[in-house]
Amino acid sequence: MSKFTVSQTSFNAGELSPYMSARLDQARRSSGCKSLKNMLITPHGAVFRRSGFRFMGEALDHNPIEKNSNNNTLSSIYNIKVRLIPFVFNEDQAYLLEFSAGKLRIWHKDALLKNPTTNQEIVITTPFTDSVLPYLRCCQSGNTMYLVNPKVAPQKLLRLSETDWQLSGMTFSGTIPIPQNVKIVKVGSGSVKHAYVVTAVNIYGEESLPSVEISGLCASPLTATAYMTLTWNTVAEATTYNVYKQGGGAGVYGLISSGIVGLSFSDKGQSVNFNSKPPRSSILFNAPDSYPSCVQFYQQRLCFAASNKEPQTIWMSKAGTAENFNISNPLRDDDAITLTLASEKANAIRWLMSGKRLLVGTVDSEWAVSGRGGTPISPMSCEAERQSARGSSELQPQTVGDSVLFVQRGGNLVRELRYNLEIDGYAGADITILAEHLFRNRVITDWAFQQHPYSVVWCILDDGSLVGLTIISEHQIAGWHTHTSQGRFEGLCTIPGVNGDELWVVIMREIKDKTTGNTIQRRYIEKLETPFNSNHSQTGFFVDSGITYLGEATDSVNGLEHLEGLEVSILADGWVHPNVTVTQGKVSLKHKAQKIHIGLGYKSDLQLMPIEASNSSGICLNTPKRAVKAFVRILDSAGFLIGTNEETLKEIQLRKVQNRLGVTLPLFSGDCSAYLKSSVNNTSSLLLRQEEPLPFTVLATSLEIELGVDT
Structure with missing residues (x-):
């Protein structure tokens, strides 16, 4: 031996x-x-116990499934899903959007936003039903978030102030109003028709659609003594105006004057540039089958993709103008772009991700879209190259360092997509292969990346379980871990917090009805506590759906209705207290304590x-x-x-x-x-x-x- x-x-x-x-x-x-x-x-290689999930509140819609003592369902009206989406303006102004069927609530600094006048929770009506929420995609720029789903016309969520939020539909011809009340006055006489349109231009160079045509009869050619004068009303957003004149055929206009500062222009025979014509609007997203399912920003353009009618098409706005999809005649470099991927079979686009190039995930493969030869993308310089033939699920990818993680078609395999200088393209490695048992016969339904403090990608599986991937590519670290709680995880997202990124989850838990004693299900919003970093056990929070009492020494704690009828774990002033059962929303302790953590235990x-x-x-x-x-x-x-x-x-x-x-x-x-x-x-x-x-x-x-x- x-x-x-x-x-x-x-x-x-x-x-x-x-x-x-x-x-x-x-x-x-x-x-x-x-x-x-x-x-x-x-x-460094060590492992440590995760902190607990702190109870933040019940989801807005929480109709229960009630069960009797034999665990038989008494009602089955609980089918409303909740979706969590981050809205991050900066680290201090980071919000959590809680979408439920037809409603939106907003969390900020661990509390729900309230109307300052009524002190009531702010609840915004939305067109997103519970069937839409799992497939709701979004992207954000400053105070504006764009949301899309193929069943709903594109929506825009605008934060006007801390407590003033607006959700509305969108127009795709720019935000500058068309000049109104255009009038024409002639000087001199003549019988030749002269027709004009006027556009408004803002400080960023964005041009409105043309006004209605205005025309009059005068001499031809026009001169300093026989001329036409146009006037129009002020456009608030405009700094200058352009005037176009018809010629070279019916409906053909050319630029006659640009950069007009005032509200009038006189045509005294100036030359017309028919190489520069007024913008034309694109008819986009105006019917159910035309609504896009993907949205993303790339090179100062707002990009939509994949309607039911055109599943392989990408639409990009004019450069620098997110809601303007107008085009010029002839085309200009900053005009809107329409690109359809050319593939062997119908290959619906599943996601867009901005990076060195615009990465595109489809049912069958992954693509990179960019301008030719490293130039900025434009209508005249646009190409799409296939990068791999793995196929993608509908989940939005996660950017982790200099890599993009995406879920492969089938929903149970995660790949890392990284630019490779040697092949001048993107290659993807399977990072679930060494832990394939965690995903066997499972599908990833939601995920989010928590960058700080320990670089974790969190994934919810279709059985309600939670798994995490700690990934630090520069140190060749990629390790999976599993997480359980007394409930079913349904949704999650991360937002910046005071001590790093915060993980928020939606979790379904079963409790007892205080009156009947029957089992009911409740949907809660909870937040993962920051990792333990102390040499005193009193500061550790290692309970789920937990709360903390801090105050005068007491042996009774209320406010536990969300854990009614459940056995809870207790840490009282650093002492482990024997488990007790919550009754009528409270628990009694064997001794008084000043700092008490109470919640569901876990191993x-x-x-x-x-x-x-x-x-x-x-x-x-x-x-x-x-x-x-x-x-x-x-x-x-x-x-x-x-x-x-x-x-x-x-x-x-x-x-x-x-x-x-x-x-x-x-x-x-x-x-x-x-x-x-x-x-x-x-x-x-x-x-x-x-x-x-x-x-x-x-x-x-x-x-x-x-x-x-x-x-």
Whole structure:
């Protein structure tokens, strides 16, 4: 019988597929885990317990499904979905948009916006039904957000002030009004018709559509003594005006004068430039089958794509004018663009993403759209090149550093799309392959990227579970982890916060009706608490759907109606209180405390990959072995459970002789050890668990293994 020791000092490969259990030749296996649940990864290799989800409030529409004591559904009216979308003007002015069927509420700094006059929550009526919400796409520029769905005409959400928000439809001929009340006065006599139109131009050079034609009879040619004078009303947004004159055929106009500052112009025989004609409007998005399903900004143009009628077409606005899709005759470089991807089969566009080029994901492949030869995109310089033939789902991609992550067609595989200088194009690698078991027979329904503090892409699967990907490409870190709570995750998004990016979620939970005792479902808005960063357990928040009481010492806490009938976990002044059940919206404690965290408990697990033996001949997969002793290096942690599996877990006690009784234990940093109760088998592993509302960070582990034990 011999012994050997196996140490693991990094866990940042995350949870690995069972297919990886025997792959000792794969470098990522040595820093991977068999299970990583409710734990997050640091770039340094350590893993730590995620903080809890703090209860923020009920979703606007929360009609319940009620069940009786036999768990049979009494009503099934709960079918309203909630969608969370970030609206970020800057780090301080970051809002959370809560869309439900036909309604919109707005969160800011952890509270719902209210009307300053009535003190009522601001609720905006929208045309988005619950069937539309999962496929609602948006992009933002400053105080304006554009929202699209193929079932609804494009909408514009405008923030006029902190509490003044407007949602409206859009026009696509620019925002400058057409000059009105154009009149003509002739000087002299004659019988030749002279016809004109007038346009308005704003400070940014955006030109309106032409006015109605105005005409009169006068001499031909016009002279200083026989001429036509035009006048028009002021256009508030305009700084100058252009006048076009008809000639060269009916309806053909050419520029006769530009940059007019006043409200009148006299035609005394000036030459007409028929190479510069007034803008023409494009008839866009005016019927249900023409509504776009994608929207994005690229090179100062607002881009729409993929209507039911034209699924492979992209429409781009005039440069610098988001809502102007007018075109000139002849075309100019800043005119609106219409581009249809040329492919072998109908290849509907699923998403747009702005970058070095405009990336386009379709059902069958991924494309890059740009100007030719590195020039800015324009009607005369526009090309689309296929980059890969993977195919994309309908989820909007996530930008992570210098990469774009997108979900492949089928919904259960994530690829990284990155520009490759060697091929002068984009290539995509599968970053779910080592953790494919997490997505087997599942579909990603929503996701968001939380850049700070630990660069995590959060994904909700169609079974209501939550998984995360810690990804830092420059350090070759990409590790998956799973997260559970007593409920079903339905939606999520991230917004900037005081201490980094905040993750907000929509989660369905089952509670008890206070009157009937029947089970009902409620949809809640909750926010992931910032990662624990202290050496005092009192500051840790490790409960879900939780609240915090802070004030005079008390042994009774109210305000828990959202957890009615559920057993809750409690941390009172740093002490773990026995679990209690919420009754009539409150709980009673055995002792008074000033700082109390109350919410649903959850387990955080770190389980190592199976340990394999090796000798001079190589790896011995079938060698009988037994885990004898474990060493664990932890940081700012409390006591935890340790074992080789669920059945052998036992508690690691960190209380020392010098620790006074009646005082909360200081958090421990250092090495601790335990003898393990394990049987002889061909694989050995280690399971670490924290199930109390306390912090837990693991830096390294070491296992002492006995070989050749008689069976």
